[in-house]
Each structure stands twice: as structure tokens, then as C-alpha cells.
Amino acid sequence: MRYEVPQFIEVEQKVIGPFTWKQFVYLAGGAGALLITFLLLPFLLFVLLGVPVAALAVLLAFQKVNNRPFEILLEAAFNYMVKARFYLWNIEEARKYTIIGNDTKAVEKEEAPQELAPRKEGGISSLETKLMEAETGTI
Numbered sequence: 001m002r003y004e005v006p007q008f009i010e011v012e013q014k015v016i017g018p019f020t021w022k023q024f025v026y027l028a029g030g031a032g033a034l035l036i037t038f039l040l041l042p043f044l045l046f047v048l049l050g051v052p053v054a055a056l057a058v059l060l061a062f063q064k065v066n067n068r069p070f071e072i073l074l075e076a077a078f079n080y081m082v083k084a085r086f087y088l089w090n091i092e093e094a095r096k097y098t099i100i101g102n103d104t105k106a107v108e109k110e111e112a113p114q115e116l117a118p119r120k121e122g123g124i125s126s127l128e129t130k131l132m133e134a135e136t137g138t139i
Helices: 021-040 043-062 070-082 126-136
Strands: 014-016 097-100 103-106
Touching: 014 021, 021 043, 043 070
Parallel strands: none
Antiparallel strands: 097 103
16 A cells, blocks of 8 residues: 655645735734724824834745744844843853853852863873774784
8 A cells, every 4th residue: 555745844835825824824913903003093103103013024924034934033033132141251260150041150169170181292092002003903
């Protein structure tokens, strides 16, 4: 028995005329917001508020940035503006702080940072020795 494998599953289906469901909802929401502002506000305020609302609705419905929907860009921009940022330029200062979620707290470290063992000058490590043995066939 053969089964047909669906193709083009990433392409959204056109539901209402030439629009996908998501495009229709964005455009209908923008049109509804425009209608409410037209009915409730004077014409000058309607124009001042309506143009950005209409532009946002059209951008959300049709615009893609880097082949991704515009709503992803808006969400990333909002998260960037809201989230806390912690910039650190000195590694010694980094040892004083710990970051938990979005909070940064100064914490006393119990252990002093361990120094790395000094490297032997001119010596061959065991990995280099094994590599040399494998290359020369002296295993």
C-alpha cells in the first residue's frame, strides 16, 4: 500500500481569497482599528493614528525580513528593549558576579580561582607522542 507524502508543508494555504488565515486576521484587525478610530476621533487624529496602524497591519500581513515573518522581528526588538543587559569587560570582575536568569548579583566566591599548571617548555605531550607513533607505525 502506498501513501502520499505531503509536499510544500511550509507553504501556508490560501484560505480567504488570495490571503492566508494569518494575513486575513492582520488585515481585518487593522481595518477594524481604523474603523473605530474613524468613528471615535476627529479626522486629524484619525489620520495621525490611522496611518501607523494601517502600515503596521500591512507589514505584519505581508512583510518578511530575512525570509522570516515581520512579527518575529517585532518580538525580538521588544525583547531586546525590555530585557536586562549585563556588560562585563574585566575577567576579574566577572568572578565577583553570578547571573541567575535576568538578575545579576554579587556573590562571594568560596574558592580562589585555580591557576593553570605551568606548561613544560620543549616537552612532547602524550597526545603528540601517540600521534607520532601512529604516523610512523611504531605502535
